[in-house]
Amino acid sequence: xxxxxxxxxxxxxxxxxxxxxxxxxxxxxxxxxxxxxxxxxxxxxxxxxxxxxxxxxxxxxxxxxxxxxxxxxxxxxxxxxxxxxxxxxxxxxxxxxxxxxxxxxxxxxxxxxx
Amino acid sequence: xxxxxxxxxxxxxxxxxxxxxxxxxxxxxxxxxxxxxxxxxxxxxxxxxxxxxxxxxxxxxxxxxxxxxxxxxxxxxxxxxxxxxxxxxxxxxxxxxxxxxxxxxxxxxxxxxx
Numbered sequence: 001x002x003x004x005x006x007x008x009x010x011x012x013x014x015x016x017x018x019x020x021x022x023x024x025x026x027x028x029x030x031x032x033x034x035x036x037x038x039x040x041x042x043x044x045x046x047x048x049x050x051x052x053x054x055x056x057x058x059x060x061x062x063x064x065x066x067x068x069x070x071x072x073x074x075x076x077x078x079x080x081x082x083x084x085x086x087x088x089x090x091x092x093x094x095x096x097x098x099x100x101x102x103x104x105x106x107x108x109x110x111x112x113x114x
Numbered sequence: 115x116x117x118x119x120x121x122x123x124x125x126x127x128x129x130x131x132x133x134x135x136x137x138x139x140x141x142x143x144x145x146x147x148x149x150x151x152x153x154x155x156x157x158x159x160x161x162x163x164x165x166x167x168x169x170x171x172x173x174x175x176x177x178x179x180x181x182x183x184x185x186x187x188x189x190x191x192x193x194x195x196x197x198x199x200x201x202x203x204x205x206x207x208x209x210x211x212x213x214x215x216x217x218x219x220x221x222x223x224x225x226x227x228x
Contacts, residue, residue, distance in 0.1 A: 002158075033214070033215075033216075035216075042218060042220055042221065043202065045215045045216055045217065048213045048214060048215065056213025056214060058215055090157065092157075094214070097212060097214055098212035098213060098214055099214075100162070100164045100206075102147065102159045102162050103147075103214070103216065105149075105156045105157040105158075105159075107155070
C-alpha cells in the first residue's frame with residue numbers, strides 16, 4: 001500500500017458523459033501526478049500539480065482538466081467521454097517537485113465508457 | 115520528444131535462469147526509474163537511478179544506468195515464480211517550470227515458469 005488513495009475504483013459510464021476521479025496523496029506529499037494507462041497508448045503522463053499549482057503538462061486532452069485543492073487532494077475531470085477514454089487512470093504523489101524522487105502510485109480508477 | 119524503448123516486450127523464462135531487460139531512451143537524462151506492475155494492480159517502485167554508473171540491487175533484481183549510452187538494464191538472477199509481472203522503466207524530464215513528468219517504456223511482461 002503506497003498511501004495514495006483513489007476513488008472510485010471502478011466507473012462505468014456512457015459516451016458524452018462527464019466523470020470526476022479523485023486522488024488523495026500520501027501524507028505530506030505536495031505533488032500529485034495523473035497518468036492514463038491503456039492498451040493502445042501504454043502509460044502516459046497527463047498532468048502534475050504541486051501545492052495547488054499546475055507544474056507540468058503532458059498529452060492531456062482539452063476535454064480533460066484537473067485541479068489540486070488546498071487540502072492537497074486532486075480531481076481529474078473527464079468530459080464528453082468517448083469510447084477511447086476507457087482506461088486505467090493512476091494518480092501518483094511525491095514530496096516535492098523537480099527533485100529526483102520516487103513517485104508513489106495509487107491503486108487506480110478503471111474507467112469503462114460504453 | 116523523449117522516447118523510451120524496452121526489450122524484450124515479452125519474456126518467458128525458467129526458474130533459476132538469469133536474464134536482462136534493456137531500457138533505451140532518446141534524450142539525455144540522469145533520472146531513471148524501474149517499476150513493477152502485477153496484473154490489474156498499481157505500480158510499485160523498484161529502483162531509482164540518479165547518476166551515470168548507478169547500480170542498485172534488491173534481492174534477485176539489479177538495475178544499472180549508463181547515461182552516456184542512454185541505457186538502463188534490469189538483471190534478473192535465478193528467477194523465481196514470484197517475479198512474474200510487468201516491468202516498466204521510466205525516464206524523468208523536467209517540465210518547463212521545474213515539474214516532473216515520467217515517460218514510460220512499453221513494459222516487459224515477464225513470466226517465470228517452474
